[in-house]
Amino acid sequence: MTAPNPLRLEPALAALNAAGEETRLRLLALLSQSELTVSEVVAILGQSQPRVSRHLKLLVEAGLVERRREGAWAFFRLAPAGPASALARDIADWLDPHDPVLAEDQARLDEVRHARAENAARYFAAHAAEWDDIRSLHVPEALVEEAMRKAVGPAPARCVLDIGTGAGRMLELFAPQAERAVGVDLSTAMLAVARGRLEETGLRNVQLRQGDIYALPIERNSVDLAIMHQVLHYLDDPARAIRDAARVLAPGGRLLVVDFAPHHEEALRDKHAHRRLGFSEEEVTGLLAQAGLETILHRELAPDAREGAKLTVSLWLARDPRLIADPIPASSYETA
Structure with missing residues (x-):
């Protein structure tokens, strides 16, 4: 059966090459769950900001990840559309969430989400009136x-x-x-x-x-x-x-x-x-x-x-x- 959004050979190779590295696979797993900033990814992966930015740039260029600029911040998520978007989702789904490395990333992602919720809760508590x-x-x-x-x-x-x-x-x-x-x-x-x-x-x-x-x-x-x-x-x-x-x-x-x-x-x-x-x-x-x-x-x-x-x-x-x-x-x- 033909894929709903078939990839031509060259972009398919580019997407697979971009995904075929440990850190970038971890990024696909994370971004399949939440939109993240570079600083949040740095905190989760424990890697330097330049290295994280380089990996994200490769994923964006391959069409697997979308970068959205908003004011002074940049947000990243799996590409919601485009020929490589379905491939990005499939790759993330193929990964075993119980893998020790991915499980640790998930735990740190949960901490990031918890911190977001706490910040919002503190704000509402302080400004309710x-x-x-x-x-x-x-x-x-x-x-x-x-x-x-x-x-x-x-x-x-x-x-x-x-x-x-x-x-x-x-x-x-x-x-x-x-x-x-x-x-x-x-x-x-x-x-x-x-x-x-x-x-x-x-x-x-x-x-x-x-x-x-x-x-x-x-x-x-x-x-x-x-x-x-x-x-x-x-x-x-x-x-x-x-x-x-x-x-x-x-x-x-x-x-x-x-x-x-x-x-x-x-x-x-x-x-x-x-x-x-x-x-x-x-x-x-x-x-x-x-x-x-x-x-x-x-x-x-x-x-x-x-x-x-x-x-x-x-x-x-x-x-x-x-x-x-x-x-x-x-x-x-x-x-x-």
Whole structure:
């Protein structure tokens, strides 16, 4: 059977030659799991920065790895497209994760991921009470919320899910039109803020759950409207988060993503733990499509420079294309 993306001889040899070295094989195994910076790879492999950069350069030139520049940082991941991308994934899948060298790399990768999570948690704990003040950096929140309401419309929903609920503002906005509203956040400090805030509203159909954004504690096919409001820029793997949000959508369910358009405010990374400096329309639309969702709306809210705001806010509304009458696989009723 012909491969879906067959490689011609010369690029196939280049890709195999690039992969055929111990450090570069280890890199393929790591980058198949997480997008990493050079400094993170250096910490995991215990090799010098020049050596790591040289190996990464060879993998990029062979089409096995993609390099993405963002501000002062460069991120690397397995190539998501191109003739050699499938080969890169196959090579990573062939490697035995129980191999002693690869297992040690995995342990150090887990430490890097844990450190990322701890940094974010420390930030949220320190800034929980200042959450609304940070949002003053962009177009006024009232305009963003008005655009979100207009995008979603007034139709009632059985279940609304706020992913990365923070202080719970999205639940305040959308829980009144839902039978049940659930807010998920990893930070106990933020959940404490949300609880206090929501108690003042008198809402009784809201649940707050501590959980991982990459493995939401929500049943499959159960959510009519999921919201990711100013969440993606904190994540090391936005695609994975969107995939899990798509997993919990019911047939015809919708996902509303709100985040910054691309910008150059490095201070947000240094002071506020932003891992990404915004997202282009094409990038998020592509991530939604990869998750099996259809983008039905995109809108940008540009700031008014006279008010001191610097950042444009983008909205994407996507839909699960399945019809409600479509059969749902039995396995879909399993909980996350």
